[in-house]
Amino acid sequence: MTVIKAEALVQSEIFTDKLDRLDLLVGIVSNKLTQNVQIPLVKSHEGLGLTYPNMTAAIAFCDSSQNPELREAFLGAPCPVPRIYQATEPGYPRKVYSLFNLMRLAQRLKPKVIIALDGDLNSVKRTWIERLTKPILSGNADYTSPFYHSLKYDTPVSNIFGYPLFRTLFGRRLRQPFYTDRAFSLELNDCFLKNENWPLDLPYASTEMTLAIVAIINKARICQSFLATPRLSWQNRALDLTTGRAFRQVAKSIFFLVETFQDVWLNCKRSKPTTITGTELSPPVIAPRPIASPEIFRAEINDLVERYGDLWHATFNGRKDWIYKKITDDSADSLNITAEDWAIVLFRSLLAYRRLDPAVKDDFLKALTAVFYGRLLTWLQSGYGLSVPQMESLTEEECAIFESKRALLIEGWTSQS
Secondary structure (H helix, E strand, C coil): CCCCCHHHCEEEEEECCCCCCCCEEEEEECCCCCCCCHHHHHHHHHHHHHHCCCCCEEEEEEECCCCHHHHHHHHHCCCCCCEEEEEECCCCCCHHHHHHHHHHHHHHHCCCEEEEEECCECCCCCHHHHHHHHHHHCCCCCEEEEEECCCCCCCHHHHHHHHHHHHHHHCECCCCCCCCCEEEEHHHHHHHHHCCCCCCCCCCCHHHHHHHHHHHHCCCCEEEEEECCCCECCCCCCECCHHHHHHHHHHHHHHHHHHHCHHHHCCCCCCECCEEECCCCCCCCCCCCCECCHHHHHHHHHHHHHHHHHHHHHHCCCCCCHHHHHHHHCCCCCCCCCHHHHHHHHHHHHHHHCCCCHHHHHHHHHHHHHHHHHHHHHHHHHCCCCCHHHHHHHHHHHHHHHHHCHHHHHHHHHHHC
């Protein structure tokens, strides 16, 4: 567990206007990958002017990119809304520091609602401001999480791993708890700042999930709001072997959070539905996601089994594990790693991971990626011919299977403690 030293975070701060009172604070948060801040800046001030012309608002750019061109682009752009630029100290390149700077800024300025937007997004819309803030301003929520409208194969890591596992463990059906875009009340902001369990050294998604978990712990009123499909400026849209890297990043984050917040999920009985606000959006008008051939995934499965199979088998009692037998015996076209298979593998992996030597944990996640690819191929095959709503129904059915197997993890976890 790591505590952020707040006094070490902000290197410099520039206000374009004097701010005495604030209703809304939009924070554009960046990291070292951020390339363009113009789109979220323009859409933010358009959204504020369109929806809340009589409210006082400011837009902050909490910048961990160490890129002076982004600072000049933010401060020099035509914008009728007061702006605040914050540069994070060198050596703090992750988005968690930008987000924490935003929360500390909100603590000083005391807005009614804080909106966080990803500085890497080139798909942000001006309507997002209203969609994220309205539930909180109307007094119906304390925390708004995004519900992105995506094509059916757009978010495989979320659909077959992140969402089912987060929902099963932490008891809230939050469809996309892994993205930056969200809004929260000033009261909940104070709860976030009191949390000491910030996973500073972990990759993508850990900070965002921590926010959701802290909101759950503090019994915040949580809702979701329909947003357009997120498109990151640097993102590769192809569904190929890079998906395995994304899986490992999210897995490393969730596995850490499971251990850090074990008192939360061990006492969770079942998942609760979460209200979705706003009008459902039309399907995005974009080309379908390119998908690599099954043979490419099959070759990578075999390679991962060859390189990390000994570690996998040693972790599970030194004999050839049933799931590895299943993914290596079947051809790419006939692979069938069911949701039940996958849930059992993940719960066993969570139990094993906490006992592993830290030096081999990354290799273990690579070994687990072989099974993930097997599950991914099964998921792609099961979605053939289905519409987006039908795929969403299938996801809900598979989540129910995860929840039905939850006792396996709880029994194993408590016996290890």
